[in-house]
Amino acid sequence: MAEARFWKKGKGTSVQCFLCPHHCTIQEGTSGRCRVRINTDGILIPTTYARVASLAMDPIEKKPLYHFYPGSRIFSVGSVGCNLGCYFCQNWRISQVSPLECSLQEVTPEEALRRTRAENAVGIAFTYNEPLIWWEYVYDTARVAHREGFKVVFVTNGFIESEPLREILPLTDAMNVDLKAMDDEFYQKYCQGRLQPVLDTITAIYEANVHLEITNLLLAGLNDSPTAVAQLVDWIYALDPDIPLHLSRAFPAHRCDLPPTPPPVMGRAWRQAREKLSYVYQGNISSDEASSTFCVACGGRVIERSGYTVSTVGLRGNICTSCGKVLKMVVM
Numbered sequence: 210m211a212e213a214r215f216w217k218k219g220k221g222t223s224v225q226c227f228l229c230p231h232h233c234t235i236q237e238g239t240s241g242r243c244r245v246r247i248n249t250d251g252i253l254i255p256t257t258y259a260r261v262a263s264l265a266m267d268p269i270e271k272k273p274l275y276h277f278y279p280g281s282r283i284f285s286v287g288s289v290g291c292n293l294g295c296y297f298c299q300n301w302r303i304s305q306v307s308p309l310e311c312s313l314q315e316v317t318p319e320e321a322l323r324r325t326r327a328e329n330a331v332g333i334a335f336t337y338n339e340p341l342i343w344w345e346y347v348y349d350t351a352r353v354a355h356r357e358g359f360k361v362v363f364v365t366n367g368f369i370e371s372e373p374l375r376e377i378l379p380l381t382d383a384m385n386v387d388l389k390a391m392d393d394e395f396y397q398k399y400c401q402g403r404l405q406p407v408l409d410t411i412t413a414i415y416e417a418n419v420h421l422e423i424t425n426l427l428l429a430g431l432n433d434s435p436t437a438v439a440q441l442v443d444w445i446y447a448l449d450p451d452i453p454l455h456l457s458r459a460f461p462a463h464r465c466d467l468p469p470t471p472p473p474v475m476g477r478a479w480r481q482a483r484e485k486l487s488y489v490y491q492g493n494i495s496s497d498e499a500s501s502t503f504c505v506a507c508g509g510r511v512i513e514r515s516g517y518t519v520s521t522v523g524l525r526g527n528i529c530t531s532c533g534k535v536l537k538m539v540v541m
């Protein structure tokens with residue numbers, strides 16, 4: 210297996226990885242915190258290269274991306290491991306395990322593209338676990354995808370160093386970044402990460418002109434207060450009020466036994482966010498209104514969503530048919 214990028218030799222046979230802000234020092238025979246980058250004989254190896262734990266042809270709305278080729282399907286792949294350890298992780302069965310604890314199938318970049326083409330998908334999404342710790346594979350696959358005219362999408366926690374991010378952005382068409390809370394203590398206590406690198410990633414994506422949507426998992430009593438929602442909304446607003454925000458309902462998972470986020474809490478946060486942001490959605494909850502897209506100028510419904518059924522009812526291209534406003538929407 211080829212060696213990893215973004216590392217250097219340390220003392221003795223140890224190595225240090227610089228892919229994400231953890232900068233793990235890794236002793237021979239062990240892995241970094243993500244569990245997948247392993248020091249083998251003094252060389253850092255990305256052991257999950259082309260090794261896939263989950264794959265599916267998904268509606269693009271499931272990523273979630275609501276403003277990027279709405280109604281299309283995208284070939285979605287994920288592996289194992291994550292560089293964060295959120296105690297509420299909804300995908301912990303693949304994100305919090307090592308490659309030895311999960312059955313993995315080989316899907317080369319060429320095979321991923323063959324399936325994407327065969328299913329007539331708009332492109333390929335790296336999702337389910339944290340894709341940026343899979344850097345070498347996602348880079349190679351994204352290159353093949355772009356060469357053949359397919360779109361490349363990441364659903365990520367955004368906890369990555371600036372250099373690997375800078376290299377992958379020109380091969381990226383859209384990203385959904387999970388912004389868990391505008392609170393560094395929250396990141397440290399509940400996610401084993403830090404806030405600022407995630408904010409830096411979001412800013413870099415935006416400045417690179419890559420389509421960007423943000424997801425916030427609302428956890429009752431942890432990050433759902435009006436103050437917490439205001440901090441999140443204000444930060445996004447300052448970057449661009451037209452960035453779509455997905456407020457996602459949490460369910461008990463992994464080490465978190467909080468009850469599912471109550472619908473009134475979801476509704477309150479949604480209404481609050483809509484006071485400043487142009488496009489706010491509720492996810493993991495049944496609400497046609499909170500999953501539809503409304504024109505930011507005239508308020509008309511332009512895309513109706515019911516589950517994963519998507520109907521474009523008031524758009525011609527990315528223009529509102531009622532008032533002529535050009536909406537932030539990437540379409541065919």
Ligand code: SF4
Pocket residue numbers: 226227228229230231232233240241242243244246292342
């Ligand atoms: S990518 Fe993995 S090994 Fe590298 S610094 Fe991050 S957690 Fe550590």
Ligand code: SF4
Pocket residue numbers: 291292293294295297298299300301304337338339366387400
């Ligand atoms: S960043 Fe995402 S995949 Fe990783 S532990 Fe947190 S919720 Fe799970």
Ligand SMILES: [Zn+2]
Pocket residue numbers: 504505506507508509529530531532533534
């Ligand atoms: Zn309009």
